[in-house]
Amino acid sequence: MSGPSTYNPKPGLMTWLDDRLPIIRLGYDSFVDYPTPRNLNYWWAFGGILTVFLMIQIITGITLAMHYIPHEDMAFNSIQRIVRDVPNGWLLQSMHANGASFFFIAVYIHMFRGLYYGSYKAPREILWILGVVIYLLMMATGFMGYVLPWGQMSYWGAMVITNLVGAIPFVGEAIREWLWGGFTVGQATLNRFFSLHYLLPFIIAAVVGLHIWALHVPGNGNPVGISVKTKKDTLPFHPYYTVKDGFAILLYLMIFCFFVFFMPNALGHADNFIEANALSTPSHIVPEWYYLPFYAILRAITFDIGPIDAKLGGVLAMFGAIAILFVLPWLDTSKVRSMRFRPLTRWFFIFFVVGALGLGYCGANNPDDIVFGGIKFLWLAQFLTFYYFAYFLLILPILGIVEKPKPRPASIEESVLGTSKA
Ligand code: HEM
Structure with missing residues (x-):
């Protein structure tokens, strides 16, 4: 909250609640009267954009999981069924697949912003490290999610990446079998990837909570990189940054919608429209763009x-x-x-x-x-x-x-x- 609390609950229910669980106070001090440097530019909007995309991925993902079947004989067709037969399934699938790309575009901008403005420097080291943990979790989640449609690129991508572990001396082979749950990428692998792909976003959400906590102790950095000294250096988060971030989120969502509605498969790979086949290796195996x-x-x-x-x-x-x-x-x-x-x-x-x-x-x-x-x-x-x-x-x-x-x-x-x- 970066400073003493300024929340004054109204007498009655709000005071009663505040004495027992000061959750409204936490929200008020963190997102309403939170003192924010007055010089933040639009590069500071990407944290908010990321929060929105994490929510989009979780909501569309939970709904897709209601129709998806994690079985090597049915996974590929279950996605086709979602897109063709489930009411609005095409929208959910397109939002989730393109959402992953837009999530990564935003995270890369967010990270490069941090690199340029030195946001990782004292006193924000823990904030940065938690960010890197989030990034690693995002990479793992994205990788396992891409395996679920069980297309050619899903299967062979999983094969190439899991095989890398085999390069570790002595224990590599054993770890690889443990990851596969067998002697090759197969049903057991698909099942566990589905389970973990469902779990990890919630862990990401928890780490994001810590990330924002670690942000609100020293307060935001800013484009000139000078620490806040007096009250005149800051503005209350609401309405100044709720409006500014809101505008940036809307713009970003408009570009996202353009892909979702007009080019839903532009960011995907054509080979993933062919069902996984262990007997036919694609001539050119490439991961999703964000791992390239x-x-x-x-x-x-x-x-x-x-x-x-x-x-x-x-x-x-x-x-x-x-x-x-x-x-x-x-x-x-x-x-x-x-x-x-x-x-x-x-x-x-x-x-x-x-x-x-x-x-x-x-x-x-x-x-x-x-x-x-x-x-x-x-x-x-x-x-x-x-x-x-x-x-x-x-x-x-x-x-x-x-x-x-x-x-x-x-x-x-x-x-x-x-x-x-x-
Ligand atoms: C789900 C992913 C993430 C979410 C939801 C998230 C959320 C946020 C939010 C809301 C802010 C404050 C607004 C802003 O500065 O943009 C922030 C700041 C920050 N984030 Fe993240 N973040 C994520 C990933 C990352 C990653 C991957 C890194 C770095 C590896 C990172 C590093 C930082 C840093 C250093 C700041 C402080 C910037 C400053 O105030 O100068 N974040 N994050």
Whole structure:
């Protein structure tokens, strides 16, 4: 709630309730009179957008589960039945499948916003780490959800990813069988993935609760990265940010609706309209778009590194690319949060974003194909993987010490109104 409570319950029922369970006070202090920096821009609306999409996914998912059948002979057809025969089933299915993509678009924008404005720095390290936990849970949920329609890409995607675990020395094979619940991807795998895909969103919701708690203790960061000093630096959350966030949510929902109604399958893969067939491997197995950068990192390690063979190296690099985010608050040595005042680091950040998109492009293509001028996708992916790790392990630690930041305004109020004395 970021400050003492300002809630004054009306005498009678509200006071009675407040003395016993101050839940209205919690809501009021967190979302009505919550002091919010007055300079937040639209990049701060994505937390609210994410909350809406988590709710959309849970509601449409529960309803789809009423009609879906987690059986290897019936799963594929049960989705077709939902889309064709269940009243409004086409809408639920389209919202859920496209909702996953829009959830990931929003989470990537939310994360890059955090990287640019240094939202992960003290005192928001735990908030950031909880975000990375949410992101990992989202990846696991998305992966298991994609297996449920039991199309060709569902089946073979699950096969490729679960097989990666086999690269772990000594215990890998045993863990893989344990994940499968048998000796290959099959009925037992489908059943447990369905169970976990249903469970995980509720765990995500619980971690989001902690995430927002950890946000409301230090309060929001802001585009200039200066901490709130006086009341003049803030505005009450309602109506200022309920209206601003509401507007952004509506705009984002309109783009979402365009996909749901006019291009429901544009983000999917054509091969997933073919039922899973263990005897026919698709020529080109690709995961959903939101995993592509990590898939490119996985395939970029084609050489042994000392005692680590290439396959294990790829798996370690892929997981390392996410794990490194956990320690980011301690890798960036700069005292200045916002990159607005870090002229050099800002360029490296822009190249980092371009590099992440480039990795996604590499992940979608065959490593041996040519990007341009005789350069293979593999080489590009290797270069961008190197840059990805160098950004966190070399560039941020070194630039934080050597870069001379630009002068910053004295307060948030001054940065907006130009009034307070520097
Ligand atoms: C279901 C997913 C998520 C939800 C619902 C969510 C929700 C929110 C909300 C409502 C806010 C406050 C408004 C805003 O700053 O946008 C916020 C802030 C924040 N989130 Fe998330 N978040 C999610 C995922 C993540 C992830 C994956 C990360 C990073 C890995 C992350 C890192 C942060 C940080 C650092 C802030 C503070 C930003 C600042 O005030 O400067 N969040 N989140």
